[in-house]
Amino acid sequence: DKPMVVFGGMNVLESRDLALRIAEHYVTVTEKLNIPYVFKASFDKANRSSLTSFRGPGLDEGLKILEEIKKTFNVPLITDIHEPHQAAAAAEVCDIIQLPAFLSRQTDLVKAMAETGAVINIKKAQFLAPHEMKHILHKCEEAGNDRLILCERGTAFGYNNLVVDMLGFSIMKEFGYPIMFDATHALQVPGGRSDSAGGRRGLAAQLARAGISQGIAGLFLEAHPNPAEAKCDGPCALPLDKLEPYLAQLKAVDELVKSFAPLQTD
Amino acid sequence: DKPMVVFGGMNVLESRDLALRIAEHYVTVTEKLNIPYVFKASFDKANRSSLTSFRGPGLDEGLKILEEIKKTFNVPLITDIHEPHQAAAAAEVCDIIQLPAFLSRQTDLVKAMAETGAVINIKKAQFLAPHEMKHILHKCEEAGNDRLILCERGTAFGYNNLVVDMLGFSIMKEFGYPIMFDATHALQVPGGRSDSAGGRRGLAAQLARAGISQGIAGLFLEAHPNPAEAKCDGPCALPLDKLEPYLAQLKAVDELVKSFAPLQTD
Amino acid sequence: DKPMVVFGGMNVLESRDLALRIAEHYVTVTEKLNIPYVFKASFDKANRSSLTSFRGPGLDEGLKILEEIKKTFNVPLITDIHEPHQAAAAAEVCDIIQLPAFLSRQTDLVKAMAETGAVINIKKAQFLAPHEMKHILHKCEEAGNDRLILCERGTAFGYNNLVVDMLGFSIMKEFGYPIMFDATHALQVPGGRSDSAGGRRGLAAQLARAGISQGIAGLFLEAHPNPAEAKCDGPCALPLDKLEPYLAQLKAVDELVKSFAPLQTD
């Protein structure tokens, strides 16, 4: 029941300059609001819809940019990896490494990540039930790592749609690990545009509020100064200039629900 | 953005005495918390899983009990009907009549209800998308009634499960009518017990919180002094003795989210 | 493992003349193909999307047309009803009365239908799992009627889509009653057009084939001489001039799969 943290940043590292600019804004806002903060960005988007989609700077160049952000702003980092061989390098620079949702069942990747000793943020696959996440936690524990976080990001609901099952947060809390909510990817409309996912960023505040009302560890989000021009997942990205009121509202919801006495209704 | 109202009561009118006892508790709690309140109970459960399931006292006897509750406690009433011929009688006693979810597409029922002039609470069918509710609103308007309320109660998600899509609240708000959340039926596990629906009442507060975080008109709920012995939908019912802390928490969430300045993220 | 029967006809009784013309074509084709045949048409579409949608001639006029068809072509009849009071009249004229999918949980309707002694065709609701249909069968049996048929017509799959779960046929066969497949309504795209359901009639033969491959009692279908102008569910209707090759193919599939020796793979 500690105050919520924010894993926030941008989707893919479009450029060093943009990354620094976005990080700076997050740092300013989260300091002002007194919210513990971790900067998030991807060095590679490894599962875009098209071969010619923008993927990012790659591991080496990407980690360099992330390291510069860490030094400049003195913030912890999170990034996602896609192959076992990337785990060690990513964990050297980043405090938290992230297991992507589609890959969350890949044993070698899970094992390589666990063995770094870094904190692991496990994205819940769109095809898994909340109670099934225990198997992935278990894999990490068996590999000797119990510094684990589970992150909800929506469940496949028919074709080309995601739904966030609010009951899932309570089910996953039972595992004893912190639960985060990726409140911007959960806005995706998979396959919603001719060659990439669509999104519903106009509902960003509403959906985040519902998740944070569940009394969870924190919020994962991506923002962009100009979502319409973002190189990946712009349709889901929060406009960067709305970050402060967005987080201020969510912090208020978080504080309120964490002030409630436990209410047993069974 | 008025404070939330509560349509609350019991599932089926098990007996006059129990109904009076439950109504009294709701009245006491909602007065203490200063929450506008409407008493809800059904005179007939017309779609139980089994022919021998308890159905209730029927229209005449049921309306008599409801009338007594109205007089005793000076509260408005809501009840659900299932056939066109019941509309007029129900509307004479009740302030709001409710269109059941499974029946929400039945034109004759919708028309008969609309023509009473009573306020209509339209339960969203488990098989309809939020944006499809406009057709049912439209049917009522064409029949000359625009005193309408939409009520979310969960969507079919695979077999034997419901999910509440939080994005649906915002989509339905666009229609311009008040949106309620039936936060206890949405806990159902359809077909979850050998001869009736199961439920997840242990998550009653969590799910209601998520819905109320969306800034909606109010909450619909059912409670029972002994859910394990309730004659219908006990697995979803809030234990009556938890009503006060449950509503106090939700009122706080409602007040908080309605205090927020609008946040445009499109 | 008797040869498949066909419950076939039109959606709503648009006019006496069209009904006779369509019935004649079905009779000619099914006689030629030696397929046991029951004529189907609705006297009222009681759950259209809009109040102004065409509904049909109503009970009295509709039963008159159906009776004329029965006399003219010497075929058994099936029609669907929507309220308990219609059961007796419909059962006097029709050999089979049909319980609509959305209404399949309404106890009074089920009971009234069961008590006529007529054969009942139970449409599986879009929100029920195959194994849950046992409750509805049970209600009929308790009401003294075991002349029952179950009819698959697709399951809600996300918003605005239906899917037919082929495993459901085998699960429902275990109940010991004949299983039919409504192969044209299962093509619906609910809410797919601005004010009514869309459909995928271009896939009519493919979907029917899959269902008939399961070795079931028969096929339910609707056809129209000009689907684009049909007053209801045209997007799902088979073009009437394709009836003969369509049924010839399905009869061949049915005969083939029913010639197979049982194959236990458990």
Next chain:
Amino acid sequence: DKPMVVFGGMNVLESRDLALRIAEHYVTVTEKLNIPYVFKASFDKANRSSLTSFRGPGLDEGLKILEEIKKTFNVPLITDIHEPHQAAAAAEVCDIIQLPAFLSRQTDLVKAMAETGAVINIKKAQFLAPHEMKHILHKCEEAGNDRLILCERGTAFGYNNLVVDMLGFSIMKEFGYPIMFDATHALQVPGGRSDSAGGRRGLAAQLARAGISQGIAGLFLEAHPNPAEAKCDGPCALPLDKLEPYLAQLKAVDELVKSFAPLQTD
């Protein structure tokens, strides 16, 4: 409209001896039935539920066994890979390499596979709509490979269930590539057992029949002499001694539906 082919074999290479024994049986049966045949087995199960689940002999040892099977029985081979670096080695031994469903969006893997020039069998992800598969086909084409096959294996339907949407076969046929049906994995009940997927092998023949009734390129299946003791996916595996009647039935369905004249119903 060529006769159906079979990609058949076992889940994971449990041992050299078992692989040879299973391959021999497939070869005998498919020769007898005159069905074009490709042997399938995995050298590594890279996404088991648990870290301690059996995974197989690994790439080097696995390819050795596969090569021996190829030489012994003179059959083409298919195997699945999980990381880009495995593509070249697998393609040297196998005629077809398979892209796993969960990994079907991973660009580097798709690209590495495409660049081998081998035929690629693309498993449709449980979280993708049929029409979205065009993006994956496109990625392969852009990487210079158009020797592609799409393979249906079921879609996520609520929690812990898969459904096969028969309409998807027709939608995917429009892409112009051969469509296969993985009729045993589609029987999975994801998360259905405490530490692994359950399955419905008792319905193996029924589900395969529905898929083959769609007039597709062929069937993908896994069998085991003792499914209850299989080291992976036994709950879905066909008992090996049922292979001949199972394939004989499906071949008859395939021949029948491919003999039909095209039937335009749009």
